[in-house]
Amino acid sequence: MEYEFTKEDLKEIEKIKAKYPEVMPATLPVLWVAQNRFGHVEPEVQRLVAKTLGLPEAHVHGVATFYTQYYKEKKGKYVLDVCTCLSCQLCGGYDILEHLEKTLGIKKGETTQDGKFTLNEVECLGACGYAPMLQITNDKYINNLTVEKTDKLIDMLKKDEEPEYEEIEMPLRKVK
Amino acid sequence: MSSADWKNYEPVLIPNVKDIHKIDVYIKNGGYSALKSVLTDKKKWADSKSVVDEVKAANIRGRGGAGFNAGLKWSFMPPADGGPRYLACNGDESEPGTFKDRKIFEYNPHVFIEGALIAAYAMQITTIYVYIRGEYLAYIKMMEKAIQDAYDKGMIGKNIFGSDYSVDFHVTYGAGAYICGEETSMLESLEGKRGYPRVKPPFPAQKGLWGRPTTINNIETLAHVPSVINRGAGWFSSIGAENHPGPILYGISGHVNRPGVYELPSGIPILDLIHDVAGGMKNGKKLKAVIPGGSSTPVLRADQLEGITMDSESLRTAGTMLGTAGMVVMDEDTDMVDMLWRITHFYHHESCGQCTPCREGTGWLEKIMLKIKNGNGEVKDLDLLLDITTQMEGRTICALADAAAWPVRHTITRFRDEFEARCKKSAHAVV
Amino acid sequence: MPEVFIDGKRYEYEGEQRLLQFIQDQGMEVPFFCYHPSMTAPANCRQCMVKVGQPVKDRETGEYEKDEDGERVIRWFPKLQTSCNIMIADGMVVKTQETDDLVKRAQKDNLELILINHPLDCPICDQAGECPLQIQTYKYGPEGSRFEVKKVHKPKRVQLGPRVVLDAERCINCTRCTRFTEEISKTHQLTITSRGDKNYPTAAPGREFDDPYSLNTVDLCPVGALTSADFRFKARVWEMNQTPSIDISNGKGCNIDIWTRDNLVLRITPRFNEEVNDYWMPDEGREAYKRFNENRVSRPLQKLDNEQVNSSWNNAIATISEQVDGVDKKDVTIIASPHASVEENYILAKFASLLGMNPPVFTPHVEKGKGDGFLLTDDLAPNANGCRLLGFEEKSAAGIAAAVEKAKVVLLLSDHLADRGIITTDKLKDTFVAVFATNHSETTKNADLVVPITTAAEHAASYVNVDGRIQRTFPAKETKYSNRRLDLEMSEGRLDRYGTSFDNWITEENKIDCLPLWRFMSELAAYKGMENFAYTSGREIMDEIAAANDLFSGVSYEAMDEQSGITLDKTKTTVKL
Ligand SMILES: Cc1cc2nc3c(=O)[nH]c(=O)nc-3n(C[C@H](O)[C@H](O)[C@H](O)COP(=O)(O)O)c2cc1C
């Protein structure tokens, strides 16, 4: 398959490049543009990024493989990144992960047959106070998970209903 | 304000003002006045150096984990030579247990932006980047908007407040790599590369982004700057612990009733934080252990906590560190072997793999811990683990290896019985 | 002069210097892997740890502070330092593994860590015997292993490109290979992929590592992770003889080592020469090793009834003599060669001059666009400048063709003119052509007489590179008429020296039936009764040239050996080099 950036992408890429004195710093952001466009940064997409920026393909490959958020292969429509790190582990992150494995019928790292869900175990996402939690496809955080909340989430996603951004206040903050 | 008085503390970093995240509300509540003051009030601020001196006097100890006096760090920048100079704001926030800077992005982005602008002026910096971890998509968007708003209001850009000072401010972000919170790794990442930390020297102040003088500060560190400018160094250093003054964003997670982020003076007793601030232990369980400031800071047993306060000096006497003040609380049911294994897994997963002791050592630590966790450990494995930590500590390019080694060393020594019991059990199981 | 103290001894130094390099330059050693003097120092292997301190100076007086014993007070760095990236400073005090137990311990610890995920396959690894990891483990490493858990598994036998194979499990992540493509060859073809202990070097997916300098990464790799697809599993290092030589595949004259076993050249590797090629050479130059083994002319050949048949040396001598005498001397064309050495070309010219024949002419072997400004040159021959400095007339291709056409007898030295399209073979039909050649070609096939001569791997001779630098070779492989034990110029490998006769391979066919051109010409001269024309070595020829030709004054084998070649004074000649 031939991947190509749209005109809007290219415009955005120009804007990105303008932030830096050199082209190379655009590598990470443009990989993001590519992943947002194509859903992944498979080798072909890495090549497109290299070509667009005039950078060595090996460089782009090295960068793409260093960072875990870039999908180096195709993923399910919803990638569920379940945190099981320190605080989440203490608060039941593994229970949530196992529950999802059971519910979805896949192991962590796998994608459901219908291509709807990919399940991953990930490291701390910076939401430790709201553990256990997961992130959906590099976007929304779903916090304070329970089995019930997880089930509800899966039901919603099956219907392609996107959950809301969850705002969590600072407990002592009393806004006047 | 003393630490003991924390109940009467009125937050300044993220004040109790509705919609303060909006630039108009922020300005209406005195926002950007500190920036205006340093740029235009020549009587008060004769030159940029006077700003550095004030911040140095306030002793804002870096909130990214290392606790270095921010003003002192700024003073390391070489004199301006007309070329580009950079401020890189560290919003990578990835150390397990740490989730505080996001509150600034969400609830008071402009206090950080203003702080960064003052820092930039103080160091005669030409471009500011804020590097946010890629997972914080929501906050990245918020920051992009806030910075655009500040541009639109003339707070960023050319000749701010009619002064001859101009600066640019860009949001950039990562894509999943804890190591990019290490300052020189962050610079590499910003330059579009794999996040390999750099060997020091040269230090970023000499050769940072694109070989130019660069200063790196944590988001919260910078967010403290406007109040130091507005209220003076004396005010700031009078808050909380003497050696580690000022308000702190405490992040409390784990087995407490009210986990979350709290803005309070430094130096609060750990037990107060757990039992009063965070609403006590969940389900009425007994406290077993606390990691005071992110996963790399050595764990303390409950019996070590009496009288220990959240500041670097007190924590050092207790045998640990303040780190990011991201406190993880563990109750009596916590399995320390499982917990430590999970930490070793984290550092193994996040080692950039550049240098030998860390690349190899983090993996070895995890594999032995997994063996012990799975019930196949032997007591000699515990000593091997301790040996490996000595082989890693102080011998690497960056401090990730130390961060990986400390919890192993201290969790084993402080909970040796529990570890030995697990190992002995397995020895019997085999027979 | 600033001073530095290493293991208690004082050294003076000048300028900016890296500590590890300085230590090595003093003939001492600190173990290391990632450091390479011609590339940046990432200090990632962490092997070269030493203890470093700086004397304390009194703030006011600027004098060194002294303790009770009158010794300087030293402030030690709180951590051990990697010596590869630290710059030496005046007064610095250094303790290596020789004098400090903590340093020794740290180096041992580090080796243990490097080894935990390294396969234990030295017995089948090409690098064994010349492996920095193996050597330094023996010297500084731990005795056993405490690693009892599972090793990391990574791709093995990956064909990274046409010439380089990767075993990622052996890789110690020193990044020498990736730095090479970034900093030296600048093709940027390699990167480290993934993170942490999953790291390993690779080309971009679906792309080949076909960098024209790719094989340098094999030399650079401090372990057996990168191996040469061609050389893999062919020989153990200790079985081979290593002989210094010069790359003859182009005009740069990269300094090389020729590795032989049983008189076959098995590989070529670059040899350091700061003035010419630093530590590097192009892959093409390495592939040239085959020329020394394959398709060689062995024993003279003569055309009888339009067919080449084996002949004898005596017959070859008699035939040339007869042909040359049978025509007017003006009808003999002698074609010298940029592919042959200075000595060979000189001897041919001397022969011509003594007999009153036309002086030799030559044509360079150039392919425009081949050069890259680094180590590849447009000039595909090693010695065009040698021909120029000997004063030979340089002709265009057409000029050579015309000279051949009008001649009755052609003596052609080591230049496959027909193969490179300078002459067409039908032009040779009515002319007697004698070729002095190392290898078979279209040109030799159409010759009336083919005289086998030695290659650069079989004789000591000199070549003048594109920059006017004269450098020489050493005989690396025996011919039928040379003997490793008798020829003092020849290298002796470990097996030659210490092995029994059963340890060595002895295949007579690998010794080519050929002679150095000077030996043959001397025989020819003797046959013709010429005087003062008896040469047994390139060395004496060079002495003669240096005495007679101002441009070569001061050149001798001794001088070339001492200075790794001599850049000739170009101002002395009007010839454009
Ligand atoms: C492995 C590692 C990870 C780090 N991660 C972060 C981080 O996520 N955020 C941060 O502000 N500092 C982090 N740091 C500390 C930075 O290197 C640096 O000290 C800090 O950003 C400086 O800012 P400060 O002086 O204002 O604290 C990390 C350090 C190490 C060694």
Ligand code: SF4
């Ligand atoms: S200590 Fe670890 S994370 Fe830091 S540079 Fe070395 S390998 Fe990378």
Ligand code: SF4
């Ligand atoms: S393949 Fe060899 S040269 Fe390349 S990084 Fe690995 S060990 Fe170093």
Ligand code: FES
């Ligand atoms: S441990 Fe899960 S978000 Fe921090």
Ligand code: FES
């Ligand atoms: S040689 Fe110094 S760290 Fe590798």
